[in-house]
Amino acid sequence: MNESQYSSAEKQDNSRYIAYRFYTETIEVSKMSALAFFEAGEKAYQGKRFYWQNPEKTFTLVGLGHAHVLTISNHQGRFEEVKRNWQSLCKQIVNEEPSVEPILFGGFSFDPLNKANTLWNKFPESYFAVPTFQLVIKSDRAYVSIHLITKEEDTFQAFESLRKERDKLIHAAQVSEPIAYKKPVVTGREELKKTSYLSSIEKVTSIIKAKQADKVVIARVLRLDFDKPLSHSSALYQVSKEQPESFLFGLEADEQFFFGATPERLVKVEDRQALSTCLAGSIPRGKTVEKDTELGNELLNDPKNRSEHQYVVNMISKVFAAHCSGQFVPKKPILMKVRDIQHLYTPVEGELKQGSNLIDLVRDLHPTPALGGEPKQSALSLIRQYEPMNRGFYAAPIGWIDAKGNGEFAVAIRSALMDGKKAYLYAGGGIVEDSTPESEYAETWVKFRPMLRALGGQLSDES
Numbered sequence: 001m002n003e004s005q006y007s008s009a010e011k012q013d014n015s016r017y018i019a020y021r022f023y024t025e026t027i028e029v030s031k032m033s034a035l036a037f038f039e040a041g042e043k044a045y046q047g048k049r050f051y052w053q054n055p056e057k058t059f060t061l062v063g064l065g066h067a068h069v070l071t072i073s074n075h076q077g078r079f080e081e082v083k084r085n086w087q088s089l090c091k092q093i094v095n096e097e098p099s100v101e102p103i104l105f106g107g108f109s110f111d112p113l114n115k116a117n118t119l120w121n122k123f124p125e126s127y128f129a130v131p132t133f134q135l136v137i138k139s140d141r142a143y144v145s146i147h148l149i150t151k152e153e154d155t156f157q158a159f160e161s162l163r164k165e166r167d168k169l170i171h172a173a174q175v176s177e178p179i180a181y182k183k184p185v186v187t188g189r190e191e192l193k194k195t196s197y198l199s200s201i202e203k204v205t206s207i208i209k210a211k212q213a214d215k216v217v218i219a220r221v222l223r224l225d226f227d228k229p230l231s232h233s234s235a236l237y238q239v240s241k242e243q244p245e246s247f248l249f250g251l252e253a254d255e256q257f258f259f260g261a262t263p264e265r266l267v268k269v270e271d272r273q274a275l276s277t278c279l280a281g282s283i284p285r286g287k288t289v290e291k292d293t294e295l296g297n298e299l300l301n302d303p304k305n306r307s308e309h310q311y312v313v314n315m316i317s318k319v320f321a322a323h324c325s326g327q328f329v330p331k332k333p334i335l336m337k338v339r340d341i342q343h344l345y346t347p348v349e350g351e352l353k354q355g356s357n358l359i360d361l362v363r364d365l366h367p368t369p370a371l372g373g374e375p376k377q378s379a380l381s382l383i384r385q386y387e388p389m390n391r392g393f394y395a396a397p398i399g400w401i402d403a404k405g406n407g408e409f410a411v412a413i414r415s416a417l418m419d420g421k422k423a424y425l426y427a428g429g430g431i432v433e434d435s436t437p438e439s440e441y442a443e444t445w446v447k448f449r450p451m452l453r454a455l456g457g458q459l460s461d462e463s
């Protein structure tokens with residue numbers, strides 16, 4: 001990404017935004033396919049698009065073009081800066097009561113202090129954008145907004161041409177034929193640094209046994225090669241078919257594309273009600289109802305998985321106690337079943353205290369011990385030391401916040417980075433005292449499955 005194209009938030013103080021005016025205009029349109037709208041922006045906005053849909057499918061969001069970008073490289077204050085910059089920008093919104101709130105979408109990298117070689121060269125360590133064209137589909141109604149953030153006083157011409165462009169995009173999305181996406185053709189598949197991954201589990205397990213940490217999540221990468229570059233809308237389409245009951249997300253940074261279908265919510269805030277998800281502890285689905293129930297019960301009663309899970313519950317409860325009142329945490333986990341895997345699941349709820357907001361929760365929750373470990377700082381430094389890669393945005397917070405402070409962030413797992421004719425798939429697992437490299441390795445295969453099927457990368461003996 002060419003830095004000079006973007007305003008670096010490091011240089012921005014609040015006063016800087018006073019010169020800006022933030023114009024927004026929304027129209028309601030006939031319901032259309034969100035993916036068709038994303039696809040309609042392929043030529044003009046590739047590299048500057050995003051896609052989001054919640055698991056309930058009650059909220060879909062697509063962004064085309066950048067009305068404003070926040071890239072932050074001050075890793076210590078990155079959450080604060082995003083929060084402050086977004087709040088300042090929202091103060092410049094010209095419209096009194098926009099019918100749809102403008103939205104900031106993006107994410108934070110997993111660990112900006114990890115200096116290992118990175119594949120994520122187009123992704124800044126914090127990367128958020130206000131889209132030029134924003135499609136929101138909620139309660140079965142569709143809205144398209146134009147956002148224009150400018151210092152110019154006279155916006156008449158600029159707005160007129162944006163309206164023309166908006167109408168073209170809507171038309172293209174509404175009249176397009178349903179796209180018959182084909183499965184990509186995989187020409188190669190490689191497990192990167194498999195030996196280092198296996199030995200890092202052994203090493204970390206012995207560190208945990210020596211009581212130097214309680215839990216550490218270790219992950220690995222699988223590379224797929226294709227005969228030609230994949231279209232990003234096709235990648236989203238394929239993965240949505242493989243794991244429909246998840247958050248579906250996609251974020252472009254120039255020619256790189258990060259996407260996935262994750263079952264894990266980091267945190268959602270709606271009218272000051274906060275909701276987080278403890279999701280850790282895994283077992284495959286059974287082929288029959290009986291086998292599936294048996295495996296589910298095994299997971300619910302397995303001490304290793306219950307301990308993996310409990311670290312997450314304790315940590316999220318602590319963060320909620322600091323930011324919320326009236327928090328509710330069920331005493332025992334239940335099962336979350338997605339297509340290939342069952343997880344232990346505990347929802348945590350509370351009401352935001354005065355002075356706390358969504359980004360504060362993201363800052364303090366990330367990474368939960370479902371992705372980092374316990375204690376947090378020791379786990380992060382063990383990951384830096386032993387995990388043979390740079391996670392980039394894998395396992396990191398990705399999501400949106402609107403001008404009223406409502407929004408939702410997911411944990412970007414079950415995901416892949418697409419880069420031309422290559423895709424890098426990520427999966428990991430929680431290492432506790434009684435983990436073994438073989439069973440963790442097997443667990444990552446189950447986690448890779450939906451993405452592998454989506455991209456046509458499974459071998460013939462893998463379902």
Ligand SMILES: C=C(O[C@H]1C=CC=C(C(=O)O)[C@@H]1O)C(=O)O
Nearest residue numbers: 280281282370413427428429430
């Ligand atoms: C780290 C991943 O999953 C986390 C989320 C749910 C269950 C997990 C587990 O059982 O190990 C992991 O903590 C991943 O999918 O890459």
Ligand SMILES: [Mg+2]
Nearest residue numbers: 281282429430
């Ligand atoms: Mg696990």
